[in-house]
Amino acid sequence: MKKTAPEPETVGGTVRVSDKTLRSLHGYQMKRTFNVIQSDLIQTLKPFDLRMLTYTALVLIVDNPGLRQSQLAEAMDVERPNLVVILDELERRDLIVRDRLKTDRRAYALKATLSGRRLCEKAVAAVSKHEEHLLRGIGPEDRAVAIEVMRRIEANRR
Amino acid sequence: MKKTAPEPETVGGTVRVSDKTLRSLHGYQMKRTFNVIQSDLIQTLKPFDLRMLTYTALVLIVDNPGLRQSQLAEAMDVERPNLVVILDELERRDLIVRDRLKTDRRAYALKATLSGRRLCEKAVAAVSKHEEHLLRGIGPEDRAVAIEVMRRIEANRR
DNA sequence: TATTGTTATACTCTATAACTATA
DNA sequence: TATAGTTATAGAGTATAACAATA
Incomplete structure (x- = not known):
C-alpha cells in the first residue's frame, strides 16, 4: 500500500457511516469480505x-x-460434535478412514484414502485459482500484512 | 509489520499444512479470524x-x-427475505420504524427511533472497546492495509 | 413487465447437554 | 474422575422460489 488511506466514508457501495461508527465496524467489513470468499468457495x-x-x-x-x-476440531475452530457429521460424510464417500489408535482406543487416527488425496489435489488447485482471482491486484507484502493482522486478532482472543 | 513474513507452516496452533495447500487457505484463515470476531461480538x-x-x-x-x-440489504450483503425478520425484530422493539415512501408506495423509508439511537450509541461504544481489544498491538498502518485488502477482495468478486 | 417487500422453505453452520467407551 | 467421540437438538445464518402490491 502506498500510504495510509484516509478514513473511508461509505460501506458496501453507497451507504454512509459516521466516523464514530466506523471505528466499530471492522468486524462488519470482515463479514462482508468473508461472505464474498465463502460464496466464491x-x-x-x-x-x-x-x-x-x-x-x-x-x-x-x-x-x-x-x-x-x-x-x-481445534484446528478448524469447530465444536467436536459438529465435526462428526463432516467426517461421516467424508468417510461415507471413501475419501478418509477412521483408524482406531492402538495406544488410545478412545481416539481415531484420521487418514485420507488414495481417492481422497486425488480429490484434494484437484480441489486445492481449483480453489487456489479462484483465490488468486479474488486477490488480484494485491501485492505480496499487503497479503502478508493482512494474514498477519488476522493471526494477531486470533491471538488476541480472550 | 517489520518485514514480509516467511510462508508459515502451521495453522490454528499445531496443525501443519503444506506450502502448496497454504496457497489456497486464505479463506480458511479469514474464517478462523471471523469466528473470533463473531464470538466476541x-x-x-x-x-x-x-x-x-x-x-x-x-x-x-x-x-x-x-x-x-x-x-x-445490499449494504449488509444479505438477501432481501432475510432482512425482513431482522427489521421485524427491531421494529417490534420500537428501535426503528418503517415509513411508507410517498414517492414510491412499494418501498419503506427506514428510520431509527429515539430509543433506537440511544441503544445504538451505547452498543457502538461497547463494540468499539471490544474491537480495540482484539486489535491491540496492531499499528494503524497495518490496520489500514488489512481493511484495504478486504475491500479489494470484495471489489474483485465476479 | 419490472421492482419492493413479503412468505415459506430448505440447507448449512454453530453451540450445548448428555451419553458410551475407554483411560 | 477425566477424555474422545457420539447423539440429539436448538438456534442462527444463508439462499431460492413464488406471491401481492405498486410502478
Whole structure:
C-alpha cells in the first residue's frame, strides 16, 4: 500500500457511516469480505461435491495423516460434535478412514484414502485459482500484512 | 509489520499444512479470524439484546435515515427475505420504524427511533472497546492495509 | 413487465447437554 | 474422575422460489 488511506466514508457501495461508527465496524467489513470468499468457495467446490467445511477437513487430513478428531476440531475452530457429521460424510464417500489408535482406543487416527488425496489435489488447485482471482491486484507484502493482522486478532482472543 | 513474513507452516496452533495447500487457505484463515470476531461480538452485544445482524442493521439505519430495505440489504450483503425478520425484530422493539415512501408506495423509508439511537450509541461504544481489544498491538498502518485488502477482495468478486 | 417487500422453505453452520467407551 | 467421540437438538445464518402490491 502506498500510504495510509484516509478514513473511508461509505460501506458496501453507497451507504454512509459516521466516523464514530466506523471505528466499530471492522468486524462488519470482515463479514462482508468473508461472505464474498465463502460464496466464491461454494461455487468453486460444487463440482467436487465439497463444502467449505468438508474441504478444509479433507485438506488438513491429507496434510496431517494420523490426526485425531479433537486436534482437527481445534484446528478448524469447530465444536467436536459438529465435526462428526463432516467426517461421516467424508468417510461415507471413501475419501478418509477412521483408524482406531492402538495406544488410545478412545481416539481415531484420521487418514485420507488414495481417492481422497486425488480429490484434494484437484480441489486445492481449483480453489487456489479462484483465490488468486479474488486477490488480484494485491501485492505480496499487503497479503502478508493482512494474514498477519488476522493471526494477531486470533491471538488476541480472550 | 517489520518485514514480509516467511510462508508459515502451521495453522490454528499445531496443525501443519503444506506450502502448496497454504496457497489456497486464505479463506480458511479469514474464517478462523471471523469466528473470533463473531464470538466476541455475540458476547459484547448480549447485554443489549442485539445480534450481529440486528446490530449492523441498526447502526446503518441510524447513520442513514430514510434508507430503503433493498439498499440496506445490499449494504449488509444479505438477501432481501432475510432482512425482513431482522427489521421485524427491531421494529417490534420500537428501535426503528418503517415509513411508507410517498414517492414510491412499494418501498419503506427506514428510520431509527429515539430509543433506537440511544441503544445504538451505547452498543457502538461497547463494540468499539471490544474491537480495540482484539486489535491491540496492531499499528494503524497495518490496520489500514488489512481493511484495504478486504475491500479489494470484495471489489474483485465476479 | 419490472421492482419492493413479503412468505415459506430448505440447507448449512454453530453451540450445548448428555451419553458410551475407554483411560 | 477425566477424555474422545457420539447423539440429539436448538438456534442462527444463508439462499431460492413464488406471491401481492405498486410502478
